[in-house]
Amino acid sequence: MPDPLFDSMIADAGSVRWAPADELRDRARRRTRRTRIATAAAAFTAVAVVVGGVAVAGADRAAPPPVPGGSSSPPAASSTPPPDSPSPTEAPSQGPTGAPSQGSTGAAPASVTAARFLQPSDLGSGWASTRVDNGDGDWIIEATFSAVQCAGNGWASGLTDNRQTRDLRKGSDSYRQWVGLFPRNTAAAYLDGIRAHVRDCDPARLDTKVDLAAERFAGDDALLVDFNIEGLSSRYLIVRHGEMVALIWTKGPLPDAAAKDLGRKAAARLTG
Amino acid sequence: MDAQPEDSFNEFYRSSRQRVVTFLLAMTGDRAEAQDTAQEAYVRAWQRWSAVGGYDDPEAWVRTVAYRLSISRWRKARNRLVAHRLYGVREPVAPPDENTVALVAALKLLPEVDREAVTLHHLLDLSVADIARQTGTPANTIKARLVRGRNRLATLLGRDLSGEITHA
Numbered sequence: 001m002p003d004p005l006f007d008s009m010i011a012d013a014g015s016v017r018w019a020p021a022d023e024l025r026d027r028a029r030r031r032t033r034r035t036r037i038a039t040a041a042a043a044f045t046a047v048a049v050v051v052g053g054v055a056v057a058g059a060d061r062a063a064p065p066p067v068p069g070g071s072s073s074p075p076a077a078s079s080t081p082p083p084d085s086p087s088p089t090e091a092p093s094q095g096p097t098g099a100p101s102q103g104s105t106g107a108a109p110a111s112v113t114a115a116r117f118l119q120p121s122d123l124g125s126g127w128a129s130t131r132v133d134n135g136d137g138d139w140i141i142e143a144t145f146s147a148v149q150c151a152g153n154g155w156a157s158g159l160t161d162n163r164q165t166r167d168l169r170k171g172s173d174s175y176r177q178w179v180g181l182f183p184r185n186t187a188a189a190y191l192d193g194i195r196a197h198v199r200d201c202d203p204a205r206l207d208t209k210v211d212l213a214a215e216r217f218a219g220d221d222a223l224l225v226d227f228n229i230e231g232l233s234s235r236y237l238i239v240r241h242g243e244m245v246a247l248i249w250t251k252g253p254l255p256d257a258a259a260k261d262l263g264r265k266a267a268a269r270l271t272g
Numbered sequence: 273m274d275a276q277p278e279d280s281f282n283e284f285y286r287s288s289r290q291r292v293v294t295f296l297l298a299m300t301g302d303r304a305e306a307q308d309t310a311q312e313a314y315v316r317a318w319q320r321w322s323a324v325g326g327y328d329d330p331e332a333w334v335r336t337v338a339y340r341l342s343i344s345r346w347r348k349a350r351n352r353l354v355a356h357r358l359y360g361v362r363e364p365v366a367p368p369d370e371n372t373v374a375l376v377a378a379l380k381l382l383p384e385v386d387r388e389a390v391t392l393h394h395l396l397d398l399s400v401a402d403i404a405r406q407t408g409t410p411a412n413t414i415k416a417r418l419v420r421g422r423n424r425l426a427t428l429l430g431r432d433l434s435g436e437i438t439h440a
Contacts, residue, residue: 006294024311
């Protein structure tokens with residue numbers, strides 16, 4: 001028999017709401033399936049690398065010698081094709097340094113200014129925009145992922161420090177937005193990282209969900225990510241133009257169509 | 273005919289979860305944390321049920337996994353704080369009994385190994401021999417931890433734990 005000293009603790013622990021056993025098994029099955037898919041994909045990749053290596057080695061033997069002073073191949077582009085990729089006849093856009101801006105549909109602004117944010121007029125009458133001096137905090141998507149506790153992750157998002165934060169408010173409605181300028185050729189990977197993290201996330205809590213509601217609907221790339229933690233939801237809207245990224249967070253209701261429209265407006269502001 | 277795995281898991285889950293979560297509550301002092309980690313450990317148990325279900329003491333396996341989860345880096349208190357700040361509490365939860373609060377506070381002041389020994393022995397009623405086997409610790413060391421932990425709790429709470437350290 002437990003010591004009576006623990007009686008109250010046992011009673012308190014009795015108030016725990018347990019998930020049905022079927023729910024636990026469903027979750028285990030989903031996780032096992034994902035693991036098998038990942039393992040198969042890894043095996044396929046390994047085979048592809050080996051086969052590709054053999055093919056490349058063969059090609060090397062037949063290829064002409066390299067041209068002295070010739071440049072190496074450019075880095076592979078992001079796996080995420082932009083929705084409105086420039087046509088092959090268009091010249092690549094130029095980033096701040098004069099180098100091609102990866103996956104961009106236009107020249108990226110060189111710095112983060114208030115003009116790069118959503119403006120009150122984008123939302124209608126009665127809205128006001130204010131700068132948030134210390135924009136870091138629990139609201140950023142990295143913190144929310146941390147709260148969700150995706151199993152087995154060790155995600156380093158690559159979030160840039162070169163960013164600013166503003167609030168848009170109208171009564172009790174509000175959006176918080178950061179706009180950040182990423183180092184060269186890293187903004188696309190930032191969004192791809194979020195996309196992959198949503199896909200692979202297996203929340204520790206049974207009553208928590210993370211979903212990718214929409215993607216590639218604005219700018220060079222865009223994501224609409226939904227979190228539902230213990231029945232309470234929030235949405236993240238992330239849009240990219242070149243190396244400039246905007247993230248908008250809201251806890252209020254924001255239907256998909258309105259979110260996509262907002263994303264297009266945010267992307268338009270990024271273009272300057 | 274043998275019972276279906278689902279049936280044996282259901283029975284195991286139903287019969288053991290209360291002890292597991294109470295142990296975790298005693299060790300961590302956080303009921304929500306205890307609930308989360310316990311359920312996660314049962315998910316993992318089902319993934320390996322063909323093996324875990326055949327163990328002499330599958331409850332010990334779940335308890336160990338859950339406790340390791342609770343102290344892993346993804347289970348830090350900060351995460352709960354973040355979640356709380358972001359989303360608040362969905363529905364009111366009855367505050368813990370004041371005796372529980374006092375006991376949790378006192379247990380937190382014990383070294384982890386003493387807290388574990390006291391909890392396993394006085395809450396889960398495990399023998400010294402069982403604790404020694406499950407923790408891979410000599411029985412005399414477990415006895416010493418129990419004596420030290422009991423004395424400290426008696427000082428902190430103003431009352432003794434009942435019984436002797438028996439069935440070693």
